[in-house]
Amino acid sequence: MPDEIILFNRSWLFYPEQVDDSVPDSEFEPVTIPHTNKILPHHSFDDEEYKFISTYRKKFTLSKPLKGRKLFLDFDGAMIATTVTLNGHTFEEYKGGYTPFSFDITDCINEEGENSLVIHLDSRERKDIPPYGYVIDYMLFGGIYRDVKLRYVNPVYIKNIFVKTYDVLTDKPRVEVDVHIHNTTDIEQTLLLDSQIYPPNYSGDNPSDLVIEEITIEADSLLVHTVKLLGNKWDSDDSHLWTLENPQLFQFYATLIKDNHDVDTVLNTRFGFRTVEFRDDGFYLNGDLLHLFGLNRHQMFPYIGQAAPQRLQELDADIVKYELGCNIVRTSHYPQSTYFLDRCDEIGLLVFEEIPGWPHIGDKDWQAISIRDVKAMIERDWNHPSIIIWGVRINESFDNTEFYTETNRLAHELDPTRQTGGVRFWQHSEFLEDVYTFNDFSNSVEEPVQTPHLITEFNGHMFPTKTWDGEERYVEHAIRHAQIQSRQMGMGGVSGAIGWCAFDYNTHKEFGSGDRICYHGVMDIFRNHKWAGYFYKSQKSPDEEIVLQAATGWTMGDRSEGGNNPITVFSNCDDIEVYLGTALHGKFQPDDTNYPHLAHPPFTVPMEMMWGSAFDDLKIVGIYQGEAVAEQYFPINAHPRKLELSVAHDTISRNDNDMTWVWVKVTDEHNNIQRYANPIVSFSVDGPGELIGTNPFALIGGQAGLFIKGTGESGKVTITATAARLESASVEVWMG
Ligand code: GAL
Numbered sequence: 001m002p003d004e005i006i007l008f009n010r011s012w013l014f015y016p017e018q019v020d021d022s023v024p025d026s027e028f029e030p031v032t033i034p035h036t037n038k039i040l041p042h043h044s045f046d047d048e049e050y051k052f053i054s055t056y057r058k059k060f061t062l063s064k065p066l067k068g069r070k071l072f073l074d075f076d077g078a079m080i081a082t083t084v085t086l087n088g089h090t091f092e093e094y095k096g097g098y099t100p101f102s103f104d105i106t107d108c109i110n111e112e113g114e115n116s117l118v119i120h121l122d123s124r125e126r127k128d129i130p131p132y133g134y135v136i137d138y139m140l141f142g143g144i145y146r147d148v149k150l151r152y153v154n155p156v157y158i159k160n161i162f163v164k165t166y167d168v169l170t171d172k173p174r175v176e177v178d179v180h181i182h183n184t185t186d187i188e189q190t191l192l193l194d195s196q197i198y199p200p201n202y203s204g205d206n207p208s209d210l211v212i213e214e215i216t217i218e219a220d221s222l223l224v225h226t227v228k229l230l231g232n233k234w235d236s237d238d239s240h241l242w243t244l245e246n247p248q249l250f251q252f253y254a255t256l257i258k259d260n261h262d263v264d265t266v267l268n269t270r271f272g273f274r275t276v277e278f279r280d281d282g283f284y285l286n287g288d289l290l291h292l293f294g295l296n297r298h299q300m301f302p303y304i305g306q307a308a309p310q311r312l313q314e315l316d317a318d319i320v321k322y323e324l325g326c327n328i329v330r331t332s333h334y335p336q337s338t339y340f341l342d343r344c345d346e347i348g349l350l351v352f353e354e355i356p357g358w359p360h361i362g363d364k365d366w367q368a369i370s371i372r373d374v375k376a377m378i379e380r381d382w383n384h385p386s387i388i389i390w391g392v393r394i395n396e397s398f399d400n401t402e403f404y405t406e407t408n409r410l411a412h413e414l415d416p417t418r419q420t421g422g423v424r425f426w427q428h429s430e431f432l433e434d435v436y437t438f439n440d441f442s443n444s445v446e447e448p449v450q451t452p453h454l455i456t457e458f459n460g461h462m463f464p465t466k467t468w469d470g471e472e473r474y475v476e477h478a479i480r481h482a483q484i485q486s487r488q489m490g491m492g493g494v495s496g497a498i499g500w501c502a503f504d505y506n507t508h509k510e511f512g513s514g515d516r517i518c519y520h521g522v523m524d525i526f527r528n529h530k531w532a533g534y535f536y537k538s539q540k541s542p543d544e545e546i547v548l549q550a551a552t553g554w555t556m557g558d559r560s561e562g563g564n565n566p567i568t569v570f571s572n573c574d575d576i577e578v579y580l581g582t583a584l585h586g587k588f589q590p591d592d593t594n595y596p597h598l599a600h601p602p603f604t605v606p607m608e609m610m611w612g613s614a615f616d617d618l619k620i621v622g623i624y625q626g627e628a629v630a631e632q633y634f635p636i637n638a639h640p641r642k643l644e645l646s647v648a649h650d651t652i653s654r655n656d657n658d659m660t661w662v663w664v665k666v667t668d669e670h671n672n673i674q675r676y677a678n679p680i681v682s683f684s685v686d687g688p689g690e691l692i693g694t695n696p697f698a699l700i701g702g703q704a705g706l707f708i709k710g711t712g713e714s715g716k717v718t719i720t721a722t723a724a725r726l727e728s729a730s731v732e733v734w735m736g
Helices: 309-324 338-347 364-381 403-412 473-491 531-537
Strands: 004-007 012-015 030-031 053-060 070-075 083-085 101-104 115-122 148-153 156-166 175-184 190-198 209-217 221-230 250-257 265-273 274-280 280-286 292-297 328-330 350-354 387-391 420-421 434-437 453-457 494-500 548-551 566-570 575-579 583-588 603-605 620-625 629-636 640-648 661-665 680-686 691-692 703-710 715-722 728-734
Touching: 004 328, 030 070, 070 083, 070 583, 115 148, 156 250, 156 265, 175 190, 175 209, 175 250, 190 221, 190 338, 209 221, 274 387, 292 453, 309 338, 309 583, 328 494, 338 350, 338 364, 350 364, 350 691, 364 387, 364 403, 387 494, 387 603, 403 420, 473 531, 473 566, 531 548, 531 566, 548 620, 548 629, 566 575, 566 620, 575 603, 640 728, 661 680, 661 728, 680 691, 680 703, 691 715
Parallel strands: 292 328, 292 494, 328 350, 350 387, 387 420, 434 453, 453 494
Antiparallel strands: 004 148, 012 030, 012 053, 053 115, 070 101, 070 148, 083 115, 156 175, 175 221, 190 209, 190 250, 250 265, 274 280, 548 566, 566 603, 575 583, 575 620, 620 629, 640 661, 661 703, 680 715, 691 703, 715 728
């Protein structure tokens, strides 16, 4: 009988305190995982509100018989220390909120009758567990916020697989796969290992390569067996390659077969053929120099903390690649959801992944957890072609030779195919990694003193910017990102720059704007664009999407001393035409004086109009390959006229805490957002849906976001937004 993995997310009970059996189930709340221990407003709350011990319970009977197999209870992530008790047996507490953990529950499971599972989840600030110990510029929230699974395995089973690719750029790519096989029995076992590779989108029965070997494994032991598959079955062109434009994903299947030919255990994984290397002169993907251009991402969401379902995790990857035009994202500062990483594999978005931590290094026990995190991160994620580097240093910590010698040694031992980095904030810190990964807050770009060199953060706290900030600041934020990205691209020895950061995020009182938000994103916490976000987006190829966004509210008095000089336009068009009323103000080319190294420099449009001069409507037309392809129109008498509602997905699942974004904005009749309008918007729902978020919501920066989720019933859900003096809006979602 093959192995089975069963999602174990439904039918949990939750109580927001540490309680024993004396509290009856009837006092618990029924919940589904992913789960946050506290729904909060998007800002202005106290982090003490989610720092408590909670109790989860689940009663269950086994839906599949054990039949001599072993049973594991797997957690993808729970914040931050988990104690599991099953049928009265308590397992050792797992310390760590970002790495997966697992318990062998075979010996305490009741195969026939009911099982009682109790979890005490400590979501307090545990100073013995990374990243805690000192202050931290991000919130950790609480809850069993990633999937829980039941995993049936045979007494001899495949524990993990690591696919390594070789000769990738030749017409004979090779694969070597480390298959980790665990014999839990007390006798030596001989089985057949059947290893197969399937190319992308393959629908036939025959694999493109196959190896069957006899494996003998000693009693009670773990064997790492390396399977070699020849890559002579693929085309001689590059179609097998995992690239940013065409990220081909292959499948590897390993099957253990007993001599009676019963399938015993199967494990499969996706992988890609690509080479990645940081060299002294830059980063190379598949042998070609690629300048890295990206943003940092926290896995944080308003209201639900970190308990975002698969759909929202995947969407974040799509936003970073398609809305922000990045080719790399850093999972600051911890291993993020595998749904996010899977999506990065699928769409061709490179990833810098790192261990949990924020400047503080704790004592030896704390460091031991951190070293375990290196192992857990790499063993979980080594098959993701998107991941190009492991971050094995606590973000921005001071040098610690012994600790970081060990994290580097371990990373290299576990994964000889990837380089390491360690993010530091000062040049000349001890360089124990392969790549000098450096947070450059100089407001410029420092000359690299060590290579290979990658800028892992810039801007951030140097220039926090809110969606309702005045025009000078709002545009300056975007210009700083544009200038630094341009400079780094022109500087020899710099592999690229990953700005701080993609999305505004919740933080502690020691950071941010006092309302528990760091307004460092190029998008707000709801994933709505700031102008800086449009700068990133404008670097996309116009063949992919035409981008045209003028950074102006087209007013005469919002900037100091009045006027509008100059107007910055983020666009990937060849030229723009600017009209005042019906008169042509001028035709403009990209500003390669101020942004010499960008693929699509912003346009800087002189606009000498001052208060008192004739003030007329502004029209900007984007020209690409001689044709007018985009237009923006800013009337001088703009008013908030209407609400606009949109959803990120038309159809979602009615179950399993699936949810999607509902975005609202207030616009004028030309669909320009009215950033200073803050109407109170009321939302109503018709149909089997439930909103998560503040309702009514007084818009900020003219916009906001909520989530819609199902109630368990299928059907059409209509969400309507209304506000005084504004045209209302409706949008539909199907609960499938
Ligand atoms: C860095 C830190 C980030 C964030 C950023 C704000 O020093 O690594 O986590 O706090 O500053 O600019």
